[in-house]
Amino acid sequence: MELNISLLPWQQDVWEDPTRFKVIAAGRRCGKTRYAAYKLLVEALSCKSQFSHIFYVAETQGQARDVMWSMLIELGRGVIKTAHINNLQITLVNGATISLKGSDRPDTMRGVSLQYVVLDEYGTMKPEVWEEILLPALTDLEGGALFIGTPKGRNHFWELYQFASLGSDPYWKSWHLTSYDNPTLKASEIDRAKGSMSAFAFRQEFMAAFEAKDSMLFKEEWLKFEEPDENRKFEGDWYITVDPAGFAQTGTTSNKSRLDETAISVVNVTQVGWYVKTIIHGRWDLKETARRIFDAVAEYKPISVGIEKGIAQQAIMSPLTDLMRQKARYFRVDLLSHGNQKKTDRIVWALQGRMENKRITLEVGDWNATFMDQLFQFPSKLTHDDLIDSLSYIDQLAEFAYPSAFDEIEEWEPIDILTGY
Numbered sequence: 001m002e003l004n005i006s007l008l009p010w011q012q013d014v015w016e017d018p019t020r021f022k023v024i025a026a027g028r029r030c031g032k033t034r035y036a037a038y039k040l041l042v043e044a045l046s047c048k049s050q051f052s053h054i055f056y057v058a059e060t061q062g063q064a065r066d067v068m069w070s071m072l073i074e075l076g077r078g079v080i081k082t083a084h085i086n087n088l089q090i091t092l093v094n095g096a097t098i099s100l101k102g103s104d105r106p107d108t109m110r111g112v113s114l115q116y117v118v119l120d121e122y123g124t125m126k127p128e129v130w131e132e133i134l135l136p137a138l139t140d141l142e143g144g145a146l147f148i149g150t151p152k153g154r155n156h157f158w159e160l161y162q163f164a165s166l167g168s169d170p171y172w173k174s175w176h177l178t179s180y181d182n183p184t185l186k187a188s189e190i191d192r193a194k195g196s197m198s199a200f201a202f203r204q205e206f207m208a209a210f211e212a213k214d215s216m217l218f219k220e221e222w223l224k225f226e227e228p229d230e231n232r233k234f235e236g237d238w239y240i241t242v243d244p245a246g247f248a249q250t251g252t253t254s255n256k257s258r259l260d261e262t263a264i265s266v267v268n269v270t271q272v273g274w275y276v277k278t279i280i281h282g283r284w285d286l287k288e289t290a291r292r293i294f295d296a297v298a299e300y301k302p303i304s305v306g307i308e309k310g311i312a313q314q315a316i317m318s319p320l321t322d323l324m325r326q327k328a329r330y331f332r333v334d335l336l337s338h339g340n341q342k343k344t345d346r347i348v349w350a351l352q353g354r355m356e357n358k359r360i361t362l363e364v365g366d367w368n369a370t371f372m373d374q375l376f377q378f379p380s381k382l383t384h385d386d387l388i389d390s391l392s393y394i395d396q397l398a399e400f401a402y403p404s405a406f407d408e409i410e411e412w413e414p415i416d417i418l419t420g421y
Contacts, residue, residue, distance in 0.1 A: 002078045003041060010181050011035045019173040023147040023164040025157075027179035027208040032148045036118045037071045039146060040098050043116035045079060047096035052115040052141060054098045057134070059124040061088060061102030067120065068100055103129045113140045121149040123157030151210040154383060158210045179206040209373070217348060218375045222355040225362050226275075236270035238302040239398045241336065242293060243390035244312035245283060262289050263390035266300055269398040273359030279367045279387045290319035297331055306397040308389075309335040336393045344379045347388055350395035 007015060008031050014022060015035075026032040036056070044054045056072075058064035065088055072090055073083060082091045088100035101109055103125035114137040119130060130145075138145065149157055164174035179190050194202045203209035245260040264280040277300070280292055293316070297305055307313045313335065324330045338346055354360045362368060370387060377383035 003045070003076065004078075005038050005042075007035070007038070008182060008184070010175070010177055011038075014175055015039075017173060020142075020144045020171045021147075021164070021173075022145070023161050023172070023174040024177065025149065025151055025161050025174070025208045025210070026177040026181075027206040028150060029182060029185055030177050030179055030208075031182050031184075032177070033067060033120070034071065034075075036120065036146060036148055037068060037075050040068075040072065040116070040118060041076045041079065041092070043144070044092050044096040044098050045094055047094065047115050051113070052096055053112045054096065054115055055101050055109065055117040055134070056098065056120065057101045057103055057109070057117060057125070057129070058120045059102065060104050061100065064088065064100035064102055064120075072098065106133050109133050109137070112137055114138045115141050115143045116145070117143070118146045118148065122147045122160065123149050123152050123155045127156040151204055151208055154210055154377070154380060161210070176208060178208055217352060217378055218355060220372075220376070222358070223362060223372070224355075224358050224360065225364050225368075227364050234268045234275065236268045236275070237398070238300045239265075239267050239269055239394055240293070240296055240300065240302045240305045241265045241267075241390050241393035241397055242305075242307040242313075242316075243386050243393065244289065244308060244310075244316055245386070246312055260384060261386045262292075263386040264293060264296055265387075265390040265394060266296055266302075267391070267394045267398070269394065273354060273361065274394060274398075275361045275363070276391065277363050278365055279371060279390060281367060281370065281387055281390075286315055287319050290316055290323055293320060294323045294327070294329075298327075298329060302331075304334055304397050305331055306334040306336040306393055308393065309337050334397060336396055339396075343385070343389065347378065347385070347392045350392035351388065 011031060011034075014024065015038075024032055024035075040054055040056055047054070056064055056068050058067060065085075069085065069088065073080065076090070076092070079092050080090055081093050081095075083089075090098045092098070096115075103119075106126075106129050109129075110133060114134065117134050117138065119125065119134070122130070134145070137143075147157070147160060151158065161174045161176075163169070164172040167173075179185060180187060190206055193206065197205070241264075243263045245262045261281045261283050266277045266280070268275040268277060280296060282292075284292065293305070293307075307316065317333070320333070341349075351360065362371070367387070371391075374383060374385050374388050378385050378388060
């Protein structure tokens with residue numbers, strides 16, 4: 001009896017991880033279905049009782065047959081005792097069964113003890129199938145589950161992926177993989193597909209991006225990047241703006257509304273435009289947040305520091321003032337407000353025109369991916385906007401005013417034609 005298993009590098013990493021519930025968001029042709037087939041066979045062979053069940057669940061039973069049946073037959077040839085295509089059930093040599101199910105017929109999955117289950121394209125299923133049927137069925141045997149799929153916007157699959165990413169529950173873990181993570185695919189072929197697809201479709205299908213299709217206020221081609229240069233001389237003024245998170249939320253659990261981060265934008269401003277050096281972001285307690293702000297001020301020496309006015313800002317000021325006293329370095333903090341504007345209007349006003357006209361340059365850094373994710377989803381309620389909200393406050397803080405320029409002329413034009421300043 002042989003089961004020859006050949007795994008890609010990413011598959012090996014996931015396989016060896018002992019986490020009970022695994023969530024994989026992956027691009028097309030990444031190898032997620034083949035990985036799931038191997039897991040189904042091995043988990044079935046590991047069953048201690050022939051009455052244990054292994055399920056593979058797709059949106060419909062027809063899809064389950066089309067996607068998984070032939071692959072299981074091929075890979076499990078050496079360990080399969082019987083296979084009945086009429087009821088889509090495979091029995092292995094140890095008596096354990098693998099059943100292919102459709103989430104559209106949930107009653108067919110009730111009343112069994114599950115050893116393991118794979119949910120393929122979980123985002124297309126009703127979440128109740130997992131929460132009310134499959135999860136309770138795993139309880140008796142303390143079975144495991146694998147969620148796989150290519151993202152389709154910000155739905156319950158995204159919420160589950162986000163929860164598993166937090167690391168707050170040791171039973172859950174998530175992985176994000178793109179089509180480039182499959183070394184058997186030629187990168188040139190993926191690049192060729194990129195040239196014939198919309199940017200949105202490519203990011204979703206090949207890069208496994210959770211994107212809301214109706215959020216099109218900002219376009220990818222507007223972004224301008226520059227590599228870091230230690231020898232670069234900045235001629236403008238430095239500004240730092242802070243969008244603080246709610247500190248009572250730190251350390252809580254799965255609710256996606258509790259994932260807000262504090263974002264600290266460090267920007268060099270000239271009349272030509274903004275150079276975004278970095279946006280420092282994370283979920284910290286009060287002392288750590290104050291330290292991050294203080295360190296950024298010490299490094300860049302901005303002419304102005306602004307923090308969004310509110311309860312969180314008031315909480316920050318105490319540890320921040322303590323740091324100033326301890327380090328004998330004082331700076332003024334300006335209070336930023338929304339000015340009775342809706343957040344969407346304020347962010348669009350500050351960023352859209354500048355980006356479209358290449359007046360904002362982003363330095364390449366590890367914060368870019370989070371920033372772009374929030375930018376392209378805005379103003380979707382299914383994603384956060386901490387980084388872009390922080391950056392938009394630069395518009396309020398960095399006001400250019402040169403009174404001498406108007407002394408000798410009666411008629412004048414705005415310095416910034418994009419925003420009318």
